[in-house]
Amino acid sequence: xxxxxxxxxxxxxxxxxxxxxxxxFDIPPGDFLGLVGPNGAGKTTILRAILGSLLPIExxxxxxxGLRFGYVPQRDSVDYGFPLKVLDVVLMGRYxxxxxxxxxxxxxxxxxxxxxDHVGVGHLADQQLNALSGGQKQRVLIARALVGQPNVLVxxxxxxxxxxxxxxxxxxxxxxxxERDNLTVLMVSxxxxxxxxxxxxxxxxxxxxxxxxxxxxxxxxxxxxxMYGIPVDVDEMHGHRIVVARRTAPEGMPIVKVGGRDA
Amino acid sequence: xxxTVLLFREALYGALVIALACSVLxxxxxxxxxxxxxxxxxxxxxxxxxxxxxxxxxxxxxxxAGHTTAFALAFALAGAMFFGLGGGQRAGVPPDATIGVSxxxxxxxxxxxxxxxASGEAHDIFLSGNILGITRGDTLVLLAVxxxxxxxxxxxxxxxxxxxxxxxxxxxxxxRVTFWNLFLYFTLGLVIAFAMQFAGVLLxxxxxxxxAVTGLMLARSMRAIFTVSVASAxxxxxxxxxxxxxxxxxxxxxxxxxxGLLVAIAWSVRRMQHRG
Numbered sequence: 001x002x003x004x005x006x007x008x009x010x011x012x013x014x015x016x017x018x019x020x021x022x023x024x025f026d027i028p029p030g031d032f033l034g035l036v037g038p039n040g041a042g043k044t045t046i047l048r049a050i051l052g053s054l055l056p057i058e059x060x061x062x063x064x065x066g067l068r069f070g071y072v073p074q075r076d077s078v079d080y081g082f083p084l085k086v087l088d089v090v091l092m093g094r095y096x097x098x099x100x101x102x103x104x105x106x107x108x109x110x111x112x113x114x115x116x117d118h119v120g121v122g123h124l125a126d127q128q129l130n131a132l133s134g135g136q137k138q139r140v141l142i143a144r145a146l147v148g149q150p151n152v153l154v155x156x157x158x159x160x161x162x163x164x165x166x167x168x169x170x171x172x173x174x175x176x177x178x179e180r181d182n183l184t185v186l187m188v189s190x191x192x193x194x195x196x197x198x199x200x201x202x203x204x205x206x207x208x209x210x211x212x213x214x215x216x217x218x219x220x221x222x223x224x225x226x227m228y229g230i231p232v233d234v235d236e237m238h239g240h241r242i243v244v245a246r247r248t249a250p251e252g253m254p255i256v257k258v259g260g261r262d263a
Numbered sequence: 264x265x266x267t268v269l270l271f272r273e274a275l276y277g278a279l280v281i282a283l284a285c286s287v288l289x290x291x292x293x294x295x296x297x298x299x300x301x302x303x304x305x306x307x308x309x310x311x312x313x314x315x316x317x318x319x320x321x322x323x324x325x326x327x328a329g330h331t332t333a334f335a336l337a338f339a340l341a342g343a344m345f346f347g348l349g350g351g352q353r354a355g356v357p358p359d360a361t362i363g364v365s366x367x368x369x370x371x372x373x374x375x376x377x378x379x380x381a382s383g384e385a386h387d388i389f390l391s392g393n394i395l396g397i398t399r400g401d402t403l404v405l406l407a408v409x410x411x412x413x414x415x416x417x418x419x420x421x422x423x424x425x426x427x428x429x430x431x432x433x434x435x436x437x438x439r440v441t442f443w444n445l446f447l448y449f450t451l452g453l454v455i456a457f458a459m460q461f462a463g464v465l466l467x468x469x470x471x472x473x474x475a476v477t478g479l480m481l482a483r484s485m486r487a488i489f490t491v492s493v494a495s496a497x498x499x500x501x502x503x504x505x506x507x508x509x510x511x512x513x514x515x516x517x518x519x520x521x522x523g524l525l526v527a528i529a530w531s532v533r534r535m536q537h538r539g
Contacts, residue, residue: 051434053434053435069435071435073429073431073432074431077429077430077431078428078429078432082424082427082428082485083484083487083488084484084485085484088485089428092421092424092425092428092429092432093436095421095425095436095438100418100419100422103421104421128483148436156431
């Protein structure tokens with residue numbers, strides 16, 4: 001199966017500063033990949049390379065011809081001061097298809113309404129975006145990403161700042177879109193515990209280190225302890241994997257001090 | 264009173280054109296939270312005029328009136344491009360500090376240059392402007408700038424809106440965000456450079472900010488904000504101008520006072536709506 005996106009020994013960075021070196025992986029059609037790691041580890045760098053706004057310093061990042069992304073940005077990067085109706089926001093996902101100097105047609109409006117229905121917020125079409133809850137806003141931004149009929153749905157920290165219920169609903173929705181529409185999904189997040197229970201594969205980025213594999217290959221004590229550099233436990237509860245930092249290090253492993261206390 | 268106002272109708276027409284252009288662009292200025300960029304560009308433009316007058320006084324350039332326009336335009340556009348590219352952010356200077364530095368230095372430079380210019384116009388002309396001095400020819404020049412700018416904004420509304428509202432997603436969909444940002448700032452610099460020569464820094468700043476704020480408080484859609492912004496700017500210009508002439512008040516501050524009153528009314532209406 002031809003990959004939609006292919007990293008081949010890619011070294012990524014800004015100017016002379018290398019953030020990640022020699023990474024190779026593919027994103028095949030139908031994949032649901034979680035790009036996970038702490039803030040500042042290099043997730044955004046990989047994301048920018050995928051979206052084409054950052055060229056590799058060495059190696060190659062190749063995308064399938066005609067590849068189209070549906071992008072859901074971090075909620076904070078959208079300016080909610082603009083008095084826009086939900087339907088008008090979703091229509092933005094078709095602006096590039098509509099073209100310069102042309103207004104959205106009825107067909108574009110119908111597609112935008114259908115996208116809102118698809119993510120369960122069709123009834124909010126005439127509401128002001130800034131009057132919605134965090135979870136509703138995120139659904140609207142997902143609808144905007146879908147209305148452009150993308151090959152890959154890319155979500156950047158989709159649950160940042162959300163409560164438990166909204167987080168579960170949004171991640172459940174993304175999983176549903178992946179399964180129902182066979183949509184390729186790339187989800188960027190710093191929250192390993194959240195992402196691990198929804199995605200098929202995980203790309204873990206920690207302090208310049210990069211590892212990619214199935215959830216089982218990544219979500220185990222050996223891999224995570226090696227990647228994070230601190231001892232961790234991976235427990236399972238009701239079929240969910242949960243990672244916790246161990247308070248007591250196994251024999252031979254130094255205890256990492258965090259904020260003056262044992263990690 | 265009406266006959267007195269009609270004596271200065273050419274000036275009123277000019278003020279209305281300036282109000283129209285600035286109140287449309289002002290919607291972006293307010294929503295993008297760059298109100299002081301507008302003030303700084305206006306001040307840079309005034310420094311350009313001051314430099315032209317100073318150089319004309321020293322004989323380096325002729326006293327041709329077009330020189331002041333050219334200098335005002337060059338300084339305003341240079342400032343617009345500078346701020347459009349992010350100001351001094353790459354050097355680690357916060358954006359608001361860059362705007363403050365530009366404003367203060369441009370204001371001081373303008374005053375210093377004017378104080379040594381042979382043509383010796385009072386420096387406060389740049390602050391309060393000289394609306395009453397607008398002629399039919401000036402209004403035609405203002406229209407020649409305003410109409411293309413408004414046409415551009417009508418044609419590329421969705422592009423300007425998208426890069427202002429969510430630049431990351433716009434970039435992902437293939438929009439050249441830097442280009443569209445600079446284009447928006449370019450139109451802003453163009454309007455400010457021409458409006459500034461007649462209306463002065465304060466009135467240009469007023470037209471860029473207060474009508475859009477009135478619109479933001481009363482309207483619930485982009486179209487309605489533009490409509491209310493333009494309507495309140497034109498209303499303030501007509502009322503302020505009409506009061507200033509018979510009562511021998513400076514026109515610019517009179518228009519600004521009416522703009523302020525309209526903002527206060529809009530604020531009251533908004534509060535009543537929230538309580539209701």
